[in-house]
Amino acid sequence: MATEPTTAVLTPGDAPADATGMPQLNVESFPNQIFWLVLALIAIYFVLSRVALPRIASVLAERQGTITNDIAAAEELKQKAAEAEKAYEKALADARAEANRIAEENKAEMQAEIDAANARAEAEIAEKMEASEARIAEIRDGAMQSVETVAKETAYAVVESLGFDADQGQTDAAVEKQMKGAA
Amino acid sequence: MATASDGGFNIAPMDQFVVQPLFSDGPLGMFTVSNATLWMALAVVCTVLLLVVGSRGRAVIPSRAQSVAELAYGFVYKMVEDVTGKDAVRYFPYIMTLFMFILMANMLALIPTSFSPTSHIAVTAVLALAVFIGVTVLGFVKNGASFLSLFWVSSAPLALRPILAIIELISYFVRPVSHSVRLAGNITAGHAVLKVFAGFAAALGVFSFLPILAITAIYALEVLVAFIQAYVFTILTCVYLKDALHPHH
Numbered sequence: 001m002a003t004e005p006t007t008a009v010l011t012p013g014d015a016p017a018d019a020t021g022m023p024q025l026n027v028e029s030f031p032n033q034i035f036w037l038v039l040a041l042i043a044i045y046f047v048l049s050r051v052a053l054p055r056i057a058s059v060l061a062e063r064q065g066t067i068t069n070d071i072a073a074a075e076e077l078k079q080k081a082a083e084a085e086k087a088y089e090k091a092l093a094d095a096r097a098e099a100n101r102i103a104e105e106n107k108a109e110m111q112a113e114i115d116a117a118n119a120r121a122e123a124e125i126a127e128k129m130e131a132s133e134a135r136i137a138e139i140r141d142g143a144m145q146s147v148e149t150v151a152k153e154t155a156y157a158v159v160e161s162l163g164f165d166a167d168q169g170q171t172d173a174a175v176e177k178q179m180k181g182a183a
Numbered sequence: 184m185a186t187a188s189d190g191g192f193n194i195a196p197m198d199q200f201v202v203q204p205l206f207s208d209g210p211l212g213m214f215t216v217s218n219a220t221l222w223m224a225l226a227v228v229c230t231v232l233l234l235v236v237g238s239r240g241r242a243v244i245p246s247r248a249q250s251v252a253e254l255a256y257g258f259v260y261k262m263v264e265d266v267t268g269k270d271a272v273r274y275f276p277y278i279m280t281l282f283m284f285i286l287m288a289n290m291l292a293l294i295p296t297s298f299s300p301t302s303h304i305a306v307t308a309v310l311a312l313a314v315f316i317g318v319t320v321l322g323f324v325k326n327g328a329s330f331l332s333l334f335w336v337s338s339a340p341l342a343l344r345p346i347l348a349i350i351e352l353i354s355y356f357v358r359p360v361s362h363s364v365r366l367a368g369n370i371t372a373g374h375a376v377l378k379v380f381a382g383f384a385a386a387l388g389v390f391s392f393l394p395i396l397a398i399t400a401i402y403a404l405e406v407l408v409a410f411i412q413a414y415v416f417t418i419l420t421c422v423y424l425k426d427a428l429h430p431h432h
Binding site for chain 1: 197198200201202211212213214215217219220223224226227230231234235238241242243245249252253256257275276277279280281283284300302303304305306309310313367371
């Protein structure tokens, strides 16, 4: 492709007809482009090597450090949580055992109390029964006595009313004799 | 190429590459502030904005700009480390400089009516020659004459080695050519195609939606190309640097 490095190429005024060849091959524009290119590259290089790259490198290193620290801290916390869980479970088991022991103890105590109360009640009942029996026997004896007296008096009166010469001693003896025979 | 003034259908796809003074109609001298100056300066400004202003917070939990800056840093750093080796990270700032300049220039060039510095062979040739000369000098400084063993393929049969040495030598000197033409060619071609389709869109009237769709698709492709060419240039630099540091096959 032929190049025509004419001055017309470089004037901006009449634009469309300017680029008759490839502007890339217009040697007259080379010094300008090369000069500004070198300047641009030097500028970028200094900015990057002095400011940007060290800064980004330090940020990345810092982040790496932070992440490493955080992971270590998380590991430690995890360990602590596991320990806490173990302690909690141990406490739970202890409490349960203690509760069982106390319940067992209470049960035994209550059983003893119940037994004692039962014994006491039984003793009382037995005592009362005994007293009752004594009283019943007494009443029965008293009744027998009365019956005997009534019988003797009745016998004497009967004998007397029949017109016999009643002897108190004889009738009493006869009644006693009869009652013994009945008993 | 440029269909000059044949009635209405006037596409001049190469006009966008013309270097011209920005503030005067005078001749383009070495120090004239030109559109090339402007867009290279914008590339520098954007690099500073991203990497310096973006990382200003130094936050452990990064802001969005800082994430992108760290991403760019990590991307190139890992590339240097993986391709060239751990001993080459001291050259990382140079490689990062190349990457950021090419990437920013490529991306900014995608703004309509902008100028693309990396489409110019003068720019890419300087970049490639800087790498070529730097790497060659470094090779000799680091390895002395044994740097030449790069061309002497000791794993090949002895009879073949002189022939291979010639081939290796030629390919070594072709490196800066392919290195620079690849970048300039890709950017030039993409932007020229965009401009051609834009010309179609202007000429087709009702059917202009077709070229507009095509422009949209090609623009997406060009965004990809802008990044990939910066990546390719950088990774090839790393490969050449590796050859200089470890010339033994």
